[in-house]
Amino acid sequence: MLTFGIRYLCETVVAGELADRTSVEWPPHPARSFMAMAAAHFQTGDASAERAALQWLEVQAPPFITAGDILPRRAVTSYVPVNDSAGDMKTLIASAPGFTRLRQPRTFAKAWLTDDTVFLHWPNVDAAEHLPALRELCAKVTRIGHSSSLVQMWATDEPAPAPIWEPHAGGQLELRVPGSGSLLGLEERFNRAGVEEYYELEGRAAGASLKKKDRDAAYALLKERFPNGAPARQRPEMNLSQTYRRVGEATADQAPGTVFDSRFIRVSLQRIDGPFRQLGLVATLDLTKHCRDALLQHLDGVDAEVLTGHHPITQARSENPHLAILPLAFVGREHATGGILGLGFALPSTTSPVARQIFNRALASLCKNDLLLGGKGRWKLDLPDERDAFRLTQWTGGEAGAGLWATVTPFVYDRHSKAKDKTAYQEELADGIREAWKNVKHPDNPATLAEVIITPVSAHLGALPAHAYPRLRRKDGSERRHCHAILRFDQPVSGPLILGAGRYRGYGLCRPM
Numbered sequence: 001m002l003t004f005g006i007r008y009l010c011e012t013v014v015a016g017e018l019a020d021r022t023s024v025e026w027p028p029h030p031a032r033s034f035m036a037m038a039a040a041h042f043q044t045g046d047a048s049a050e051r052a053a054l055q056w057l058e059v060q061a062p063p064f065i066t067a068g069d070i071l072p073r074r075a076v077t078s079y080v081p082v083n084d085s086a087g088d089m090k091t092l093i094a095s096a097p098g099f100t101r102l103r104q105p106r107t108f109a110k111a112w113l114t115d116d117t118v119f120l121h122w123p124n125v126d127a128a129e130h131l132p133a134l135r136e137l138c139a140k141v142t143r144i145g146h147s148s149s150l151v152q153m154w155a156t157d158e159p160a161p162a163p164i165w166e167p168h169a170g171g172q173l174e175l176r177v178p179g180s181g182s183l184l185g186l187e188e189r190f191n192r193a194g195v196e197e198y199y200e201l202e203g204r205a206a207g208a209s210l211k212k213k214d215r216d217a218a219y220a221l222l223k224e225r226f227p228n229g230a231p232a233r234q235r236p237e238m239n240l241s242q243t244y245r246r247v248g249e250a251t252a253d254q255a256p257g258t259v260f261d262s263r264f265i266r267v268s269l270q271r272i273d274g275p276f277r278q279l280g281l282v283a284t285l286d287l288t289k290h291c292r293d294a295l296l297q298h299l300d301g302v303d304a305e306v307l308t309g310h311h312p313i314t315q316a317r318s319e320n321p322h323l324a325i326l327p328l329a330f331v332g333r334e335h336a337t338g339g340i341l342g343l344g345f346a347l348p349s350t351t352s353p354v355a356r357q358i359f360n361r362a363l364a365s366l367c368k369n370d371l372l373l374g375g376k377g378r379w380k381l382d383l384p385d386e387r388d389a390f391r392l393t394q395w396t397g398g399e400a401g402a403g404l405w406a407t408v409t410p411f412v413y414d415r416h417s418k419a420k421d422k423t424a425y426q427e428e429l430a431d432g433i434r435e436a437w438k439n440v441k442h443p444d445n446p447a448t449l450a451e452v453i454i455t456p457v458s459a460h461l462g463a464l465p466a467h468a469y470p471r472l473r474r475k476d477g478s479e480r481r482h483c484h485a486i487l488r489f490d491q492p493v494s495g496p497l498i499l500g501a502g503r504y505r506g507y508g509l510c511r512p513m
Contacts, residue, residue, distance in 0.1 A: 001122065001123055001126075001157050001158070002121070002125050002155065002157060002505075003119055003120070003157070003158060003159065003160045003162070003394050004063075004119065004121075004153065005117060005119055005153065005154045005155075005156065005160075006033065006117065006118045006119070006144060006153050007117045007151060007152045007153075007426060008115055008118075008150070008151055009116075009150045009151060009152060010148075010149075010150055011112060011113050011116045011262060011371065011477040012110055012111065012112055012149070013025075013026060013070065013110070013113060013145060013420045014033070014108050014109065014110045014145050014148050014149040014418060015028065015144070015146060015147055015149060016031065016108070016122065016146075017111035018110070018357065020397065021176070022097065023109055024070060024072055024109045024110065024111040024113065026067070026070045027065050027110070027118065027164075027165060027175070028065075029175045029177070029321045030062060030063055030176070030177045030242075031176035031177055031178055032140075032144050032145060032166075032176075033120060033144055033153070033177075034178040035186065035238065036143065036144045036153070036309075037054060037057075037134075037137045037141060037153075038054060038183055038186045040137055040138075040140035040198035040411070041054060041137060041306060042187065042190050042192060044140055046284050047133070047136070048306050049130075049132070049133040049136075050133045050137050051135065051183070052133070053126075053130035053133035053134050053137065054137070054183045054447075055132050056143050057130070057134070058179060058181075058182045058183055058406070059180050060122055061122070061297065062167040062175075062177045062242040062244075063120040063121055063167075063305075063330065064120070064121045064123065064160070064163035064164075064167070065118070065119070065120055065164060065165040065166075065244070066067070066118065066121065066162065066163050066164050066478075067115070067118045067164055068113060068114040068115030068118075068159050068164075069114045069115075069329065070114070071111060071112040071113075071114065071335055072112055073111060073112060077105045077106070077403060078105070078106050078107070078129075079105055079106075079199035080103060080104060080105075081103050089347045093262055094257060095167065099471070101228070105237065106367040108146060108148075115282055115503070117330065118365045119161060120160075121159070121160035122511040123159070127157060128157070129359060131143065131155060131157055133155065134155040135156075137155075138154050138155045139153070139154070145264075148176060150294075151238075154493040156337060160384075162247075162397075163247055164217055164246060164247060165245070165246060166188050166244060166245060166246075166247050166488045167243070167244055168243060168244060171243035171244045171460075172243070172245065173243065173244040173245065174244075175240050175242055175243075175244055176238050176240065176244050177238075177240055177241065177242045178238060179182075179240040179353045179354075180353055180354050180357060181354060181357045181358070182238055182357065184374055185238070185357065185361050188239075189232055194231040194233070196230055197225070198222070198226050198230050198231055199230075201218050201221055201222040201225065201226075204218035205219035205222055212353055216440075221457040222264055226352065226451060231437055234481070237360075237364045238360075240353065240356055240357060240360060241263070241290035245484055252431070254399050254401075254494065255399065255402075255439075255492045255493055255494040256401070256441075256442055256444065256445035256446065256491075257349075257396075257442050257446055257493060257494035258494075258495065258496065258497060258498075259350075259440055259441070259442055259444055260321065260346040260347070260496050261346060261347050261348065261349045261493065262392070262396045262494050263392065263511070264344045264346035264392075264496060265345045265360075265363065265380060266328060266343070266344050266346055266390045266392075267342065267367065267381040267383070267384060268341060268342040268383065268384050268385060268390070269287075269341060269342050269343060269371075269380075269381065269382075270341060270378060270381075270382050271377065271378075271380075272370060272377070272378040272380055273377050273378050274373070274375075274376055274378060275376070276376060276377065276380070278337075278339040278340070279340045279373075279379075280329060280337075280338050280425075281329050281338045281340060281409060281463060282464060282469060282470065283340065283376065283383045283467070284340070284409055284506040284507065285469075285472065285502075285505055285506065285507070286373065286374075286376065286470075286503070287327065287340065287373065287506070288325040288327070288343075288506040289505065290372070290374075291325055291343060291366075291371060291381075292323075292325060292505075293455065294366055294369075294371055294372075295300035295363065295366055296308060297361075298361075298362040298366050299358065299362045300362075302354045302362075304358065305320065306320070306323065306347065306350075306351050306355050307322065307323050307355060307359055307362075307450050308322070308323075309322040309323065309504060320348075321348040321350075321440070322348065323345065323346070323347055323504070324345075324346045324496075324504045325344070325345060325346075325504070325506055326341040326345075326346060326395070326496060326498065326506055327343065328340065328343060328344050328389040328390060328395070328505045329366050329407075329408060329442040329463070330389055330390060330462060331408055331462035331463045331505075332388075332394075332461055332511060333462070334464065336460075336461045336463075337462055338463055341389040341390070342381075342389060342390060343381065344395065344496070345363065346422065347359065347495050348499070358435055363381075366381060367380070367381045367382065388426075388492075394511065394512075395495050395496050395509075396495035396496055397492065397493070397494055397495055397512045398494070400492060401492035401494040402492055402495075402511045402513070403489050403490075403492045403493070404486070404488050405487045405488075405489075405495075405510040405511065405512055406458060406459035406460055406484070406486045406487065406510060406511065407458055407459075407463075407485050407486075407499075407506065407508065407509065408458060408463045408491075408509050408511050409502075410466040410482035410502075410505055410508070411436070411482055411485050411499055411500040411507070412480050412481075412482045412500040412501040412502035412508060413429070413431060413432060413480055413485055413500070413501065414436060414500060415432060417432070426454045426510065427485065429454055430452035430454060431453050433449065433464070433485055433487070433499060434448075434449045436499040436508070437449045438501050439499075439500060440497075440503065441493070445493065446491070447489045447491045447492075447493045448490050448491060449487060449488075449489055450485070450488050450490045451489075452485055452486075452487055452488075453485060453487075454483055454485055455483070455484045455485065456483070456484065458484045459484070459486050459513060460511055460513075463484075464485045465484070466482055469482065472501060472502045472505065480501055480506065481504075482502070486513070495510065495511075495512070496509070497509075497510040498510065
């Protein structure tokens, strides 16, 4: 048994949701407490027992959570001093004569607590070996969330009060949790070794007590090792998630789905420069190709088939489900433009926690860099916002699923029809779509595709007609045909629903009607 107690000393919490910094994150995500403990470990000596305890903790099942409610307060804009800059005095706040500290508006998500103490509880683990080190680590934690969110934290092997939240696959609350490799990922982002080496070399290069040849040697090594200046420390990030529900809360039965995870990752697409204010759905193939190529560069040689789509030894195209990239577009409303607002990254539901963690780190690295799209300019992947295109239910149908779907991007034929008669041609094509459904439906999904209607245009407003999309090319340079379709199932199914030969490149993406 293991219990973490977290007492918020000011009886308030200051921590913003990742997708909306003005909303309070509550209950506290287990990943936040893990990151706080990891920070204490990195900053106080790297004790081997602490490291072993954190590596043990990161692979445990998500904890039960006991947390009271919050009373949100009105968001207040504060004017915060930023870094010193040389120049004339503009404010009364300055750290030294001749330097100015400008103040910039910042908004912090803050709420009062009905109960100032939170418990994270693992009732079925044996923590005896690591409990002393965990107690030491917890005693060093001073904040969780913003620096003003002061806490007292402790570890014990005594039971916690009755849990309020429990991990559950059908829950509606999605919380970030640690996973295998989390500590290593945080250590890489903290980059202490690189930063310490840089400043040690810089000190030697400027050291008046050293001989000139020693200073010159240190300076030359500094330029060789760090040609771009001081190495950066990146913001800590953990993206592995677990769904929770309130204890005793009834959850709706999840509609049977596909081989892809229904809680896929969404990011927004932001223009930096280029000739287009927004990319339309016609750019789907080009966008997903550039994004996939850039993502592979950040995998650092990892050859996991589920991420790369190729066999790790033969490099042949994988026959198993793997990562699919989806264009999240503004469609299905009266004034929809069909503009691509962001991208979705759908991993197979069978993806291992280790592979998910590798992917999360690669995507986080990709989001730190510009996405170069040739003549379409420079773009950037960022956090999603509250627009409908980023709501999972718009693409999955929610827990209840949907029985009627239609393509947003065209279905690409797996094989071409040989029939010359129009009716026979459409019947053969409909059979091909039924086969495509069998290729992506979950093995436990009994739903069948009862009706297929082939159409030249999408049933969703804002989506382009099929002929406007560039065709997907085979390796020999020939083109695959495609079409739009309306699909009716004999029972509701849950998405994401992506069908056909282009499903990993953003074609064949369906949306509930």
